[in-house]
Amino acid sequence: MADNRRFGRGGVYTCTECDKKTRETGEGESALEMCRSCYLEGGHINSVLDGNMTVTEFEKMYEKPFPFPNLLPEDESDES
């Protein structure tokens, strides 16, 4: 293929999260070998864990359950 070069050293890599071929879009996601959507999702996961976003908001945005419920602080049930 004449287009070989574009995929060889053009910064294309496979996302470690979803196995899609992807490349850096300027978000800094290539440092983590993630595609943009997985990288941004990771950012939102961190927001939830930091309390800047609720699990409900996350689940509405991604239309799936929050993937790391075990990492959430359990201060809702434990009122100390």
Ligand SMILES: [Zn+2]
């Ligand atoms: Zn991905």
